């Protein structure tokens with residue numbers, strides 16, 4: 001193929017200009033020397049070690065890495081739901097030491113209140129924060145419109161598909177107007193088609209409002225499709241391997257998956273996440289697959 005020589009580091013002028021502008025924007029989130037060790041019966045487990053990165057305003061950062069590398073630990077620390085042992089997390093320059101409405105969360109599991117309607121679910125955070133009832137209701141309607149669910153305002157969560165539930169979760173998280181949206185594999189439980197639709201939908205929402213997004217996934221295509229930059233973690237302990245600037249231009253479309261930039265980025269991610277397995281030296285069976293003949297009519301006719 002003609003694109004074989006293209007590197008994920010090659011950026012078109014437009015992409016380069018976009019990154020230059022992005023890096024001039026204010027820093028929303030700064031993670032400095034972050035470390036986390038869990039105490040377990042087998043002794044201490046180092047989940048994260050010396051994590052450093054910055055996220056700029058309206059940036060879309062994806063975090064990928066093998067299972068168990070500390071992705072959920074990282075996002076829970078950022079959300080203020082988990083403590084850390086080293087370093088610090090700064091949101092708008094202020095240390096994060098607990099949960100706060102300046103951060104919105106969307107998880108993989110459906111976390112809507114089943115006894116509340118869609119609209120009431122979105123209003124929930126608004127009401128507890130003392131916005132007037134009418135004001136909260138009109139705001140909730142606006143957020144539901146943004147996620148395309150106006151018609152379902154009075155439905156209950158069990159009447160919605162998985163994708164629709166996650167849209168309500170996104171509306172609910174955004175309704176409090178957080179500085180950053182933290183998403184931990186939010187589309188992981190959805191079928192492939194719904195997942196692709198939700199990815200496009202999320203980009204559409206992101207384009208229309210002033211929000212910075214930190215999105216965890218282990219799906220490489222999803223990370224490339226969504227992100228400005230991808231933070232690649234490695235396991236045991238979770239450390240930053242690389243922070244990749246995605247060279248795929250915006251606006252993104254599903255067609256780009258076959259583009260040279262997309263493929264070069266994916267090849268790089270694959271090399272980082274799934275390094276080629278070492279061949280066992282003395283295990284013939286692992287190298288030469290056995291050919292098992294099940295039926296072969298031609299051979300049986302003698």
Ligand SMILES: Nc1ncnc2c1ncn2[C@@H]1O[C@H](COP(=O)(O)OP(=O)(O)O)[C@@H](O)[C@H]1O
Nearest residue numbers: 038040045047066067068069070071072073074
């Ligand atoms: N509450 C806990 N107690 C002890 N070890 C934990 C706890 N939560 C996570 N871990 C360990 O920390 C590491 C990172 O876990 P996690 O952040 O869930 O990874 P990921 O989300 O990337 O799969 C794993 O080795 C996991 O077993």
Ligand SMILES: [Mg+2]
Nearest residue numbers: 071072073184
């Ligand atoms: Mg996880």
